[in-house]
Amino acid sequence: MSKVESALHYLRYLQRRFVEDGCLQRASSLTYTTLFAVVPMMTVTYSMLSAIPSFDGVGEQVQNFIFEHFVPSAGATVEEYLQGFSRQARHLTAIGIAILVVTAFMMLRSIESALNAIWRVEHGRRGLAGFLLYWAILSLGPLLLGLGFVLTSYVASLKLFTDTSEMLGLGSWLFRILPFLMGVAAFCLIYMAVPNRKVLFRHALVGGITVSLLLELAKSLFALFISFSPSYQLIYGAFAAVPLFLLWIYLGWVIILIGAEMVRSLSDLQAIMIRHPLPNMIQALLVMEAFDEAFAHGQPMTREQYQLRRPISMEQWECCCRALAREGLLREDQEGSWTLCRNLAKVELWTLIRNLPWSIPTAKSLSEVNEALPSWLLSLLARLQRFDADGNKQFSISLSALFSGDEDSSPEPAAQSTP
Known part of the structure; x- marks a missing residue:
């Protein structure tokens, strides 16, 4: 810009x-x-x-x-x-x-x-x-x-x-x-x-x-x-x-x-100036990765330290941490700092993203992100692409067909308006 x-x-x-x-x-x-x-x-x-x-x-x-x-x-x-x-x-x-x-x-x-x-x-x-x-x-x-x-x-x-x-x-x-x-x-x-x-x-x-x-x-x-x-x-x-x-x-x-x-x-100026910020779901996974790495090295993880990795607003940081705390993954102390409190080897990806209060991001929303993504996130992107394709196949029926029980019929193409 x-x-x-x-x-x-x-x-x-x-x-x-x-x-x-x-x-x-x-x-x-x-x-x-x-x-x-x-x-x-x-x-x-x-x-x-x-x-x-x-x-x-x-x-x-x-x-x-x-x-x-x-x-x-x-x-x-x-x-x-x-x-x-x-x-x-x-x-x-x-x-x-x-x-x-x-x-x-x-x-x-x-x-x-x-x-x-x-x-x-x-x-x-x-x-x-x-x-x-x-x-x-x-x-x-x-x-x-x-x-x-x-x-x-x-x-x-x-x-x-x-x-x-x-x-x-x-x-x-x-x-x-x-x-x-x-x-x-x-x-x-x-x-x-x-x-x-x-x-x-x-x-x-x-x-x-x-x-x-x-x-x-x-x-x-x-x-x-x-x-x-x-x-x-x-x-x-x-x-x-x-x-x-x-x-x-x-x-x-x-x-x-x-x-x-x-x-x-x-x-939050650095995060504000990003035109296509990461969705909350993906940002929450990145936050968990940062907490996991910090815990493995015996170090704390604060918002200031996380911002050295990638921009995040104070609002999104608090939103992600509180959502993860409700799932029992993080804990807030009396000083307002967050710490990891669960073994991530026992946390299933599908269970987590289904329980978090955000919709599952589409592959297109990740493709618009203008920053380098880690390899595991690229793997998740491929999974999301397959998830989108399978979801499109499973739910490509009209509402009339759904309500009538005729799931074999496909939706009629939308009429295009003439200029």
Whole structure:
């Protein structure tokens, strides 16, 4: 494939996965959850930062920075409302504060659930592991933000830095790029820490940069849309900022989920770009061969090691391993690794392929594969060709003949349409 065809093939794959994972519906759900959790999150942030005397007043700076650089101008009115709600929430009783923390936890749980669905993770973090992740985000997140603001203010106040930046003309440029870098760091951390799956840093970094660029573009287009569409102000009046704010949150979650699909796909990029992938049945037999060889040498077999032999997507790897585990051939340990647990000399080929949840591949489907196949698979191809020929001979009767019991009659040739 040419580079243009490869790019179009990859974009079509992302679009298909975005639709299959129901990302638009998940973005709607996350928008609804964010609406209820934004005040608790702000309250927790203020509380964490106010607990440290050096961070006094940093909470307001963080909030103003976020609304100024990450939310279009329509969020100014909403920011005033949220500030008032948050100030009132800080005077709640212990029970009220506990309810706010639970609401914030529910938002983080919804985010984790959405990302785990994209990574095809069946079980998210449970118990202590999930609690520690959420608590780390709620506690360390505000503290790291506050520390970043304090250090930035300190460095900016140094005379050497001020004189050097003014001389080189870098002062305004550094402060313009700072929000972008903070966004990249935040999204990169989300894609690495939240899914219950190992995500490489370089993949998360690519996703963080892409999402930050898309958000900057969306913010400009959104502000342009507001300036050219005054009907919202005419219809909703002073309340116009609220639906616009919700629309922006929804658009932001759509972009974040697009980035998640992109990060997940980067680990499967080699397998995604194959135009004619191996059928699941054949891939499962190849996986069993790899496990058998690894077991004979006393070595483990992971997806990363298998990918050195031939490309396989994370989804197909999990699908094949789980199907083989249901047949008692593989076993999954607590860390999610798979091991061989049965002597393959006692496993019959026909019994296995009849019990696996996929149709028997045809010889034609294997002939379209653009990769070198092992000799035993070529032998299986010859068996499939004979199987196809015998099946065609045994089942070449019409449905009318089958239902009437007249198995000697052959189906009439299909009528050909004239052009």
